[in-house]
Amino acid sequence: MCRIAGLVNPLSTGTEKYKVKAMCDALRHGGPDDEGIYASNDGGVIFGHRRLSIIDLSANGHQPMSDTHDRAVITFNGEIYNYIDLKQELLTAGATFKTNSDTEVILQAYLKWNTSAFGKLRGMFAFALHDVISGDVYLVRDTAGIKPLYYHIEDKQLAFASEVKAFKAGDIAHANNHNWPVYLLAYGHLPEPYTTLQNVYSLPNGHYLHWQQSGAYSIKGYTTDKSYNRVNDKEEAKNGINATFRSAIKRQLIADAPIGVFLSGGVDSSLITLLAAKEVEQLKTVSIFFNEKQYDERAYQQAVLDKTKGDNFTYLVKQEEFEQNFAPIVKAMDMPTTDGINSWFISKYAREAGLKTVLSGIGGDELFGGYPSFDRIKYLSYLRKIPAGIMQLFNLAGSPGLKRLSYLSLEGDNADYLALRGLFSLNEISRLLNADQKEIEDILAGEGNSENLPYDKLKAAKLETGLYMQNQLLRDTDMMSMQHGLEVRVPFLDEDFAAYVESIDPHVRFADGNKQLLINSFNKLLPAAVWQRPKMGFTFPLQKWMAANKDICNADNYNSSFANKKIADFKAGKLHWARAFALYHTQKHV
CATH class of the missing domain: 3.60.20.10 (Aminohydrolase, N-terminal nucleophile (Ntn) domain)
Structure with missing residues (x-):
């Protein structure tokens, strides 16, 4: 690395x-x-x-x-x-x-x-x-x-x-690249191939x-030289997932330097920890927790640690530490993003624990349907039948979720993604950047050619993999881990394992609820406390912490009354922290 x-x-x-x-x-x-x-x-x-x-x-x-x-x-x-x-x-x-x-x-x-x-x-x-x-x-x-x-x-x-x-x-x-603030306010990241520099791709x-x-x-x-026959049987799929993922874990543990696992307490990191522990006698794991109880995952982490042997390095992250490191974290970002803060901290602690390499659970949600978008995407097939002019009216809606639907006035798969995950609406971006809305539409229109796929979970997987995971999770994890001289490996994206999962018929792959096929493939290994818990993700208390951050909440960092209104909404608990953070990036740098 x-x-x-x-x-x-x-x-x-x-x-x-x-x-x-x-x-x-x-x-x-x-x-x-x-x-x-x-x-x-x-x-x-x-x-x-x-x-x-x-x-x-x-x-x-x-x-x-x-x-x-x-x-x-x-x-x-x-x-x-x-x-x-x-x-x-x-x-x-x-x-x-x-x-x-x-x-x-x-x-x-x-x-x-x-x-x-x-x-x-x-x-x-x-x-x-x-x-x-x-x-x-x-x-x-x-x-x-x-x-x-x-x-x-x-x-x-x-x-x-x-x-x-x-x-x-x-x-x-x-x-x-003068378009990057538009991309960031829409996506929360810069979609490939674009960067913050003109003609750098x-x-x-x-x-x-x-x-x-x-x-x-x-x-x-180019493509890998590995392929699998179509898998239509659930038991065959479970056995194949079990075997190919074990193989992926085993070969990704190869290293001549100290190696460990990020253990958050979710299904993906827990599964990787338990499988890695079968290959490494004294496995090192790194976990974090918070004083804010609703984000505390120690009970789930302990359920996994009870089934393994080795050293667990646990760190308490406080709001004070976030404040002390906020400026270095922002500086460490190669390109502005609304993600990466959690990766910066966990990578810092892993390196302090003496590790040079860690395994991460990125990819499990994208492959097996772990996000709300997998259930919501079916509604887009109906909304796509509404004329574009009418879809524009959603710009006037009150809730962010309804405002996002204005993206369906544009064509392309990326517009579908923005309707599901976009931060600010077309109208909001034009007001925040003091630009004509048609100009914003022209920048975002047509990004990502449409494959004319049905609005099902397979399409959601392609959108989440090709946009959110590719442009945000992987990029920010790489950037923040390497900032500390740490390598992060992602077994769920092992070429052979991913190829096997993609060979499974979608009706089998996404059957019985989100990620259930993955869970059932290892039901004798995963503690029930882990797979029965509500999904939370690797999340920090950033809604509270950022609302108290003087840089983000400083009115002098924003260029318009509309931007300051959004920040006022954020401080009042009416705006998600990711939207405030994106706004901070664009207003501060433009």
Whole structure:
């Protein structure tokens, strides 16, 4: 797990390494253990790397790394969980290795199988690879989009980095994307491929960018080489889920550095803890609790700990600590978001507990229907039949839920998502940003092409996975964990496990209520207290804490009377904290 950056076909000569070094310096928090710079003989390719040592902790794991014959060079962020199996296959085929790292396996896999090697990798990864023989460069991102990778192309120069801030640090891109406040007020995050910088984009998950020496490039998708037959039987599905998830946990525990689990007390983290405890004799877990009793999950955490052996590191988070760390937390965000505060704290504590790697339960809700949107989405099929002009009238509604329905005046899957999860309505955004509503509509209209899927739970899963999880949960977890030099792994997004779940017929996958198939697959393992509890999620008392925060509630931070009215509503308990936090980001920075 690391941070990467680089330049290909640099515009200027003599300063390329300095630019890449500056980019890497800005990313040091994500790779505190080592750094390296590679420059091709002709100076046309500069790779930078900041290392967080997880596998092969020796100096042999130094990056950027070349193969034994210097035919290819890589700078790699992530982990390849099946690298031992791939290495054995490559050794049998005649490949030679000089390290015990998973990084070198990627190089040899590419040299053996070319771009088809990408689909053989199981893990979370973002890497740049220079084919020294052809001169081509590849940027590659994992199929789930767990690891971030951003790029900028101008005048036949390609720049890339793990975080958006690196482009400014390297004097690559400075111009703001003036649309980002619109996206944030609508979504609570910036949807891919957009960032806060103009012409800096996120490489789509499951894709690679192929760059040729001429400056010509293409972006292509790839898929894993694993597939399953359609599963229509509930018992078969339960047995398959049980087996494939156990396998995912087992291979994601591979590490040469201390590893543990985030234990919140919900179904997903509890299940991961219990399965990991079967593989690790003395499992380390990290949990947090609050003085605010309605957020206290210790009883559920203890029900899991009673069935495991190991060390549990428990931390009390108080409002005072939130206040003390509020400014550093906001500064740590690579891009403005309404999420990530919980990840910042739990990652801080995990690192203080001596861990370098932890397993997280992200993905369980998206795969098995754990959100209210899975039940609400069916109503959109009826609302979509109402003329767009009438849907606009919902802008005038009183409740936020009804206001969101105004998004159904727009086309596309993203409009469906915003109708279910959007923060502010079209009219509210135009007033908050002092912009014409038609301008706001034009920015948001058509984002996310419609697949014309039925309004069922399978569509809800696609929306939650492709938008909320991809753009918010994964991005913010990566950013906040790496801020503390911590790697977070997500077994629910294991390629083979996710492929198996997606092979299950939706009528079986979402039968008997949200997440019930997952629970039933492990009903002999999960404590009843955990799966019978009301769903809460990994939540902080932010409604109370933010209402007392002087920065968020400071009228001088807002640019209009309408914005101040919203903040007044927030202080009076009439506005959700996520909406106030989004407003704070946009008004403070615009």
